[in-house]
Amino acid sequence: EDQVTQSPEALRLQEGESxxxxxxxxxxxxxxxxxxxxxxxxxxxxxxxxYSAGEEKEKERxxxxxxxxxxxLHITAPKPEDSATYLCAVQETTGNQFYFGTxxxxxxxx
Amino acid sequence: xxxxxxxxxxxxxxxxxxxxxxxxxxxxxxxxxxxxxxxxxxxxxxxxxxxxxxxxxxxxxxxxxxxxxxxxxFSTLKIQPSEPRDSAVYFCASxxxxxxxxxxxxxxxxxxxxx
Numbered sequence: 001e002d003q004v005t006q007s008p009e010a011l012r013l014q015e016g017e018s019x020x021x022x023x024x025x026x027x028x029x030x031x032x033x034x035x036x037x038x039x040x041x042x043x044x045x046x047x048x049x050x051y052s053a054g055e056e057k058e059k060e061r062x063x064x065x066x067x068x069x070x071x072x073l074h075i076t077a078p079k080p081e082d083s084a085t086y087l088c089a090v091q092e093t094t095g096n097q098f099y100f101g102t103x104x105x106x107x108x109x110x
Numbered sequence: 111x112x113x114x115x116x117x118x119x120x121x122x123x124x125x126x127x128x129x130x131x132x133x134x135x136x137x138x139x140x141x142x143x144x145x146x147x148x149x150x151x152x153x154x155x156x157x158x159x160x161x162x163x164x165x166x167x168x169x170x171x172x173x174x175x176x177x178x179x180x181x182x183x184f185s186t187l188k189i190q191p192s193e194p195r196d197s198a199v200y201f202c203a204s205x206x207x208x209x210x211x212x213x214x215x216x217x218x219x220x221x222x223x224x225x
Contacts, residue, residue: 032209043114043201043216044153049209087153091209098209102152 003027006088006101013078013108021073021104023088033071035064036087038103044087078108114217116202122223128190131220133202134183139215141208144177144187145201147219153201158208159185192224 005024013019025033032051036044048057050066057064061082063074073086085103092098115134123129135142143158157167162179170177174193179185189196199221203214 034209034213036213041218043203043218044214046213046215049211049213089153098155100153 003099004088004090004101006086006104008104009102010105011107013075013106015079015108015110016077018074018076018078020075021086021106023071023073023101024069025071025088025090025099026069027090027092027099029093031091031093033066034089034091035062035071035073036089038085038087047086075106078106080108080110082106083108114202114204114215116200116217116220118220119218120221120223122225123192125193125224126191127224128188129192129196129222129224131187131200131202131222133185133187133217135185135202135204136215137183139204139206141205142179142185143203143205143214144185145203145216147199147201156187189222192222194224197222197224 003026007022032049034049035047037047038044048064050064053066053068055066061076065072083106085105087100087103089098089100114136117132140161144156145153146156147153154169156169157177158165159179162182175189177187199219201216201219203216205214
């Protein structure tokens with residue numbers, strides 16, 4: 001059973017066209033939910049940690065939100081430089097299990 | 111800080127050969143993680159260390175894989191013998207804690223191709 005499911009797998013946006021990426025998770029207890037950005041040929045780069053439902057974090061054009069079953073990464077007025085794969089990961093309260101989703105590949109067209 | 115440093119960046123080897131991947135974590139980070147990334151399965155945790163001690167190796171696919179951390183500034187992941195299905199990008203990451211408010215810092219990865 002998948003612990004983390006991201007959708008859509010790929011997303012193409014026009015520059016300035018806002019949208020949201022989804023991360024659904026199934027864990028017995030959530031210690032934290034993490035968003036990363038990954039550029040081609042590079043390792044994932046940490047963006048946000050969310051700990052509890054209702055929490056929000058913002059960074060430039062990105063805002064991450066969390067509910068009890070999913071997280072959204074909202075991208076406002078994206079620019080071509082926002083093109084990347086966005087990965088979601090969850091950590092359980094039991095043990096140190098840490099599960100990554102397979103990511104959403106975002107392309108922003110000028 | 112130069113970040114997490116991995117070498118080599120690319121490795122092409124023949125099936126049956128031994129492969130050694132190397133990682134230098136960020137100084138002061140107590141945790142070191144080895145991940146494997148493929149298109150089909152995404153990022154998978156192979157093993158992680160705390161203060162140079164292996165804590166969880168349940169993700170290591172089989173006995174052909176082994177990892178060591180002889181000191182706080184160096185770790186290796188070895189595959190012997192290598193097989194074509196081991197082809198993937200292998201990432202090393204380090205952090206102060208597991209998870210945590212600052213997440214993990216990843217290296218740039220080693221792209222392994224076994225032919």
